[in-house]
Amino acid sequence: MEVMALLIKKKIETFTNWNFHKLPICMAKTHLSLSHDPSLKGAPKNFIFHVMDVRLSVGAGFIYPICGDIRTIPGLPTRPNFYDTCMVDAQI
Numbered sequence: 779m780e781v782m783a784l785l786i787k788k789k790i791e792t793f794t795n796w797n798f799h800k801l802p803i804c805m806a807k808t809h810l811s812l813s814h815d816p817s818l819k820g821a822p823k824n825f826i827f828h829v830m831d832v833r834l835s836v837g838a839g840f841i842y843p844i845c846g847d848i849r850t851i852p853g854l855p856t857r858p859n860f861y862d863t864c865m866v867d868a869q870i
Contacts, residue, residue, distance in 0.1 A: 798834055806842045808845075813846075814827055814845035814846030828846055830845065
């Protein structure tokens with residue numbers, strides 16, 4: 779776990795060097811608990827909050843720690859690309 783903490787710290791230092799340290803933080807965690815662990819339902823007490831990674835979303839404008847076993851999906855553009863797709867003779 780110490781290696782993971784060092785890597786996370788290094789990433790945060792890199793984000794700071796890139797001048798992104800003032801961006802807001804959005805926690806990527808389970809919706810089932812205030813903790814990172816979905817088996818700790820509701821608002822558990824006296825738990826250790828595990829951060830597995832930290833990522834930077836420059837386009838959206840935030841930093842997001844990955845907490846526990848969570849998957850992320852890519853963000854969507856403001857204007858979906860299908861608006862710019864043309865069909866000609868049933869071909870895209």
